[in-house]
Amino acid sequence: MTKSPSASPRPARGGAVRLIDGLIEAAALFGVACLGIGIVATVADVLGRQVLGFQVTGTVDLTQLAVVTCAFLSLPFGFRRGAHVAVELLDDRLPPAALRALDLLAGIAGLAVMFVIAWRGWGELELALDYGSISQDLGLPLWIHRGLVVAGGALGVLACLMNMAEALGLWSRPAPAPAGASVSVNEG
Numbered sequence: 779m780t781k782s783p784s785a786s787p788r789p790a791r792g793g794a795v796r797l798i799d800g801l802i803e804a805a806a807l808f809g810v811a812c813l814g815i816g817i818v819a820t821v822a823d824v825l826g827r828q829v830l831g832f833q834v835t836g837t838v839d840l841t842q843l844a845v846v847t848c849a850f851l852s853l854p855f856g857f858r859r860g861a862h863v864a865v866e867l868l869d870d871r872l873p874p875a876a877l878r879a880l881d882l883l884a885g886i887a888g889l890a891v892m893f894v895i896a897w898r899g900w901g902e903l904e905l906a907l908d909y910g911s912i913s914q915d916l917g918l919p920l921w922i923h924r925g926l927v928v929a930g931g932a933l934g935v936l937a938c939l940m941n942m943a944e945a946l947g948l949w950s951r952p953a954p955a956p957a958g959a960s961v962s963v964n965e966g
Contacts, residue, residue: 805855851930
């Protein structure tokens with residue numbers, strides 16, 4: 779949903795909101811960096827097998843961890859920046875109150891999904907810890923994977939709650955960056 783300017787000025791975001799936004803941004807950057815490591819491991823494995831005749835041990839484990847990290851730690855950033863898939867067909871035609879209602883509805887749906895991810899992930903985390911589950915090749919403890927799912931789910935819940943608070947006018951959302959500009963949620 780595209781954020782519409784409201785008729786009355788909204789209070790500025792507080793320090794806690796900026797802190798959580800910074801944490802969400804840092805988590806997304808960490809996730810993307812981990813994905814980069816997974817890509818490098820995969821390329822090294824393919825080149826090693828094709829060119830040098832050896833296999834990089836643990837590529838599957840590293841790639842799985844990298845994808846989980848990137849996916850779940852980047853979702854909250856997407857929520858905060860409005861980077862999710864949206865149909866903007868009605869944005870120009872609906873009044874601001876209807877757009878806010880749609881933002882709230884989207885926030886509730888996202889909140890429900892992220893809550894279930896965190897909740898179910900917590901159960902999986904407990905099982906991984908109880909059984910000492912490890913990955914097949916490198917023996918990485920699987921609680922790491924499960925913990926990242928829980929962290930992403932929890933940050934997603936916070937992101938959705940913050941978006942809903944902004945839709946309700948409890949504080950202002952930072953202005954979107956111009957096209958092609960560097961994007962950071964720590965603006966304002």
